[in-house]
Amino acid sequence: MVKYVRSIRGKRLLSVNGFTFYAKVVSGPKTRWSCSTHHYKGCHAVVHTIDDEVVKLINDHNHCLEMKYVTSRRGKQLLSVNDYTFCAHSLSGHKTRWICSTHNTKGCHAVAHTVGDEVVKLKNNHNH
Ligand SMILES: [Zn+2]
Numbered sequence: 001m002v003k004y005v006r007s008i009r010g011k012r013l014l015s016v017n018g019f020t021f022y023a024k025v026v027s028g029p030k031t032r033w034s035c036s037t038h039h040y041k042g043c044h045a046v047v048h049t050i051d052d053e054v055v056k057l058i059n060d061h062n063h064c065l066e067m068k069y070v071t072s073r074r075g076k077q078l079l080s081v082n083d084y085t086f087c088a089h090s091l092s093g094h095k096t097r098w099i100c101s102t103h104n105t106k107g108c109h110a111v112a113h114t115v116g117d118e119v120v121k122l123k124n125n126h127n128h
């Protein structure tokens with residue numbers, strides 16, 4: 001999912017599946033976006049847009065989305081990825097399948113799979 005967001009400083013950013021990109025080179029209608037962690041993590045993911053339309057996307061980040069484990073008010077362990085929370089849905093072996101915590105109320109289909117503490121699959125396509 002691609003959307004335009006504003007940073008706290010009012011700068012326009014591009015958000016692709018929860019990763020944020022900043023405009024690095026602008027030439028006419030063309031913009032080249034770099035991952036916002038480009039500088040301090042050396043991430044080489046890039047996006048090219050023409051008139052706000054994504055024409056090229058190299059979404060191979062060398063880092064994870066901001067994820068952490070949080071505890072709900074009822075004491076349940078939740079997975080939080082970029083401020084979205086996921087509930088553990090099913091376990092099989094070392095793998096845990098997480099579904100968005102709004103799955104039941106909003107019908108959101110975002111899912112995450114973890115093995116140990118690593119996210120191995122992430123469909124961060126929230127409808128909210
Ligand atoms: Zn990146």
Ligand SMILES: [Zn+2]
Nearest residue numbers: 100108110126
């Ligand atoms: Zn969701």
